[in-house]
Amino acid sequence: MKRIVVKVESCTGCKTCELVCSFGHSHKFSPSISRIRVIKDDEIGMDYPVMCHQCSGCSILSNCPTKAVSQKNNGVIFVDYSKCISCGNCVKACKYSAIKIYENKPIICDLCENIPKCVLKCPTKALIFENANEPDEPLIEYEKFMRRWNNLE
Amino acid sequence: MNKFFGYAGKILRINLTTKKIKIQKLEKNLILNYLGGRGFNSKKLYDEVPPGINPLSPDNKIYIGTGPLVGTFFPTASRFNISAKSPQTGILGDSNAGGHLAQEIKYAGYDQIVIEGKSPQLLYINIQDSNIELKNGIFLKNLDVYETDKALKNDLGDKSVQTLIAGPAAEHGVKFSGVFTGLTRAAARTGMGTVLADKGVKAITIKGTGVIEVAQPQKFEKIVDEINNEIYTHEQYIGRRKMGTTRILKMANSAGFLPTNNYNEGIIDYVDEVSGENLALNFNVKNRGCYACTIPCSRFYMIKKGAFKGLYAEGPEYEPQGSLTSRIGNKDLSLALKANDLCNRLGVDALTTSSCIAWLMELHEKKLISSSEVEGLDLSWGNQEAILTLIKKIAYREGFGDVLADGTKRAAEKLGKGYEFTMQVKNLDLIMADPRGLKGFGLGYSVASRGGDHLRSEPFIELSDDPEVGSRLFGVPESTLRLSDKGKGILVSYFEDWCAVIDSLEPCKNIMQNMEILTFERSSTVIEAVTGIKLSPRQIRDVGERIVNLERAFGVREGISRKDDYLPKRFREEKLVLGASSGTVVDQDTMLNEYYQQRGWDLETGRPTKQTLTKLGLMSVSDELIKLNKIKNTD
Numbered sequence: 059m060k061r062i063v064v065k066v067e068s069c070t071g072c073k074t075c076e077l078v079c080s081f082g083h084s085h086k087f088s089p090s091i092s093r094i095r096v097i098k099d100d101e102i103g104m105d106y107p108v109m110c111h112q113c114s115g116c117s118i119l120s121n122c123p124t125k126a127v128s129q130k131n132n133g134v135i136f137v138d139y140s141k142c143i144s145c146g147n148c149v150k151a152c153k154y155s156a157i158k159i160y161e162n163k164p165i166i167c168d169l170c171e172n173i174p175k176c177v178l179k180c181p182t183k184a185l186i187f188e189n190a191n192e193p194d195e196p197l198i199e200y201e202k203f204m205r206r207w208n209n210l211e
Numbered sequence: 212m213n214k215f216f217g218y219a220g221k222i223l224r225i226n227l228t229t230k231k232i233k234i235q236k237l238e239k240n241l242i243l244n245y246l247g248g249r250g251f252n253s254k255k256l257y258d259e260v261p262p263g264i265n266p267l268s269p270d271n272k273i274y275i276g277t278g279p280l281v282g283t284f285f286p287t288a289s290r291f292n293i294s295a296k297s298p299q300t301g302i303l304g305d306s307n308a309g310g311h312l313a314q315e316i317k318y319a320g321y322d323q324i325v326i327e328g329k330s331p332q333l334l335y336i337n338i339q340d341s342n343i344e345l346k347n348g349i350f351l352k353n354l355d356v357y358e359t360d361k362a363l364k365n366d367l368g369d370k371s372v373q374t375l376i377a378g379p380a381a382e383h384g385v386k387f388s389g390v391f392t393g394l395t396r397a398a399a400r401t402g403m404g405t406v407l408a409d410k411g412v413k414a415i416t417i418k419g420t421g422v423i424e425v426a427q428p429q430k431f432e433k434i435v436d437e438i439n440n441e442i443y444t445h446e447q448y449i450g451r452r453k454m455g456t457t458r459i460l461k462m463a464n465s466a467g468f469l470p471t472n473n474y475n476e477g478i479i480d481y482v483d484e485v486s487g488e489n490l491a492l493n494f495n496v497k498n499r500g501c502y503a504c505t506i507p508c509s510r511f512y513m514i515k516k517g518a519f520k521g522l523y524a525e526g527p528e529y530e531p532q533g534s535l536t537s538r539i540g541n542k543d544l545s546l547a548l549k550a551n552d553l554c555n556r557l558g559v560d561a562l563t564t565s566s567c568i569a570w571l572m573e574l575h576e577k578k579l580i581s582s583s584e585v586e587g588l589d590l591s592w593g594n595q596e597a598i599l600t601l602i603k604k605i606a607y608r609e610g611f612g613d614v615l616a617d618g619t620k621r622a623a624e625k626l627g628k629g630y631e632f633t634m635q636v637k638n639l640d641l642i643m644a645d646p647r648g649l650k651g652f653g654l655g656y657s658v659a660s661r662g663g664d665h666l667r668s669e670p671f672i673e674l675s676d677d678p679e680v681g682s683r684l685f686g687v688p689e690s691t692l693r694l695s696d697k698g699k700g701i702l703v704s705y706f707e708d709w710c711a712v713i714d715s716l717e718p719c720k721n722i723m724q725n726m727e728i729l730t731f732e733r734s735s736t737v738i739e740a741v742t743g744i745k746l747s748p749r750q751i752r753d754v755g756e757r758i759v760n761l762e763r764a765f766g767v768r769e770g771i772s773r774k775d776d777y778l779p780k781r782f783r784e785e786k787l788v789l790g791a792s793s794g795t796v797v798d799q800d801t802m803l804n805e806y807y808q809q810r811g812w813d814l815e816t817g818r819p820t821k822q823t824l825t826k827l828g829l830m831s832v833s834d835e836l837i838k839l840n841k842i843k844n845t846d
Contacts, residue, residue: 070507087425102523103497181500
């Protein structure tokens with residue numbers, strides 16, 4: 059299945075992805091509207107984009123009390139906002155912390171109808187849309203990267 | 212609500228004496244005349260901070276301003292200006308930085324933050340949208356920038372908050388302490404950290420969740436796509452990606468204007484060791500970027516061997532890299548990285564700090580100072596122990612550091628010697644380009660409203676050394692010949708106006724100006740798409756000219772005139788012996804005359820005339836300067 063894959067060594071933390079996502083969905087700019095977010099730690103130079111990975115058996119499906127969420131064939135999580143009661147269970151259930159609440163409702167990556175804008179506009183091609191397995195949990199992957207630095211000698 | 216596209220629409224005013232917090236509406240007139248960022252700051256500073264006040268008193272005010280492009284995906288729109296009356300220079304203080312702070316100010320709902328008065332207890336200001344808190348900061352006392360960042364994030368329980376921090380040097384009253392964001396992003400020049408700490412503010416934390424909207428979304432997206440294509444295909448793109456501004460170091464050496472041993476020479480024979488290329492090849496581990504930057508040119512390094520093995524951080528840029536190598540005769544890049552890291556942690560301007568060290572090393576070389584006067588330090592060029600010890604002594608005002616902590620000019624006055632070797636204009640220590648090899652830059656340092664610095668004009672086009680460029684732009688072929696003293700008035704005034712506009716819109720000058728992307732013409736289209744306001748290229752240039760004149764008027768009010776616009780004697784009288792800029796000195800008077808003429812300023816005094824101020828709509832400024840007997844009341 060095609061997923062957004064993070065090339066962590068290329069991400070510079072510029073957050074262009076967040077801005078493109080926000081603008082693409084609303085014609086407005088705000089990190090609050092973005093479905094992708096970059097976790098940063100300036101001391102160790104960490105930049106790590108986090109978004110929905112369309113996991114098979116996504117854990118929020120079983121955690122939604124009103125069955126407002128469903129998963130489409132391409133893995134995208136669909137929220138039926140007419141059923142959503144804004145309980146926030148989905149935010150807690152996602153192991154990637156990829157769900158955000160905006161104006162009281164969850165917003166989740168929708169892959170921009172299979173042409174993700176963040177991938178198109180990433181200045182360093184740190185995001186790639188390709189066939190891939192579900193990734194490790196984000197910070198574990200980053201730790202691997204850090205270890206590689208230390209092995210550079 | 213009165214809504215502006217591109218702008219957040221509000222000014223946040225915090226009075227530390229009364230603990231009162233006011234939120235004011237942004238006025239359209241301010242936008243039309245000053246655009247944002249530096250323009251807003253300079254205007255308010257002129258209006259609200261009267262002449263003669265002590266910069267380190269409750270009368271001084273701090274302005275943190277950002278621009279209309281910030282918060283959108285306009286590439287590189289990530290910057291803010293911080294301004295106040297400077298404790299280092301006694302005139303307009305102002306510094307600009309990137310990173311990830313500026314957009315939070317906008318998302319929180321503000322275009323400018325004003326800090327007034329003084330708190331008796333150390334505090335930090337926490338801004339979360341419209342929720343503003345003055346929080347106890349006693350636990351932050353004397354913590355370095357890194358420690359403060361960590362302590363703030365723990366205190367708030369939020370690692371994603373952005374911080375703006377004054378280091379321990381600021382708390383010790385070192386006159387050239389900066390403010391730092393994202394740990395290593397410094398608004399380092401003119402002592403803005405010193406003012407912040409004097410007000411009892413150790414730091415500002417900020418997080419915004421709001422929205423920025425633009426007037427013409429589709430058109431704006433199209434312009435941004437065009438500009439990004441220009442960036443990606445620009446001849447400087449790869450070099451900037453790999454080296455950022457450190458790519459300049461080797462270039463400066465080849466052209467013979469790399470300040471060496473306190474500007475005694477213009478070239479080094481160890482350039483490969485201290486170059487941006489060496490940094491990129493042997494130290495860098497990844498690129499990092501400011502907000503919304505599509506180049507990103509910042510780099511994260513790690514020292515992999517030697518005495519400083521294991522040190523890692525973001526940076527440095529050309530100025531500190533050059534300052535902590537050739538300027539002080541240091542051949543060891545690892546030592547420069549260590550010294551720069553120390554400056555960042557302690558919160559001092561690496562440029563002025565290195566200038567103090569270079570000055571002292573020259574005094575030592577000329578046998579004008581004995582080692583017993585400096586607590587036994589060996590002041591030979593490049594000495595590791597002296598460099599690292601002096602940085603710490605300056606930051607804490609320990610021993611001889613106390614003499615240096617007010618900058619080189621005051622240090623020379625205190626010692627009663629060495630004035631002619633202080634490399635400063637208006638008490639701001641110079642940057643890393645010898646004006647004998649770049650005459651337009653030299654004129655820029657002479658007249659810059661904040662003192663000896665290049666970022667008020669940066670007429671980079673001089674580096675082309677191509678008379679055809681000068682003919683095309685200004686009809687003056689000499690203007691773009693780097694060793695020519697002629698034609699520089701027209702060159703520098705043009706670039707000053709341009710820089711003032713860039714500093715007010717708040718994208719990155721390195722990209723938008725040096726790569727010739729955000730011209731006056733382009734700005735006109737961009738401003739309209741973002742704000743809906745139509746301004747012609749000429750009107751936009753007028754904004755730049757207005758800002759430059761107003762800032763000069765701030766200086767004039769504090770006593771600045773032509774006599775203060777001279778470079779150190781070395782550049783006017785001594786020729787460089789080696790390299791591609793040897794055999795020439797700066798003809799200061801020719802350049803100043805041309806410049807004042809271009810600006811419509813009085814040739815004798817170097818002050819704006821009534822006519823010029825009136826033309827720019829600065830009638831009240833003109834009236835005040837006439838009343839103060841600074842300018843003549845003639846039509």
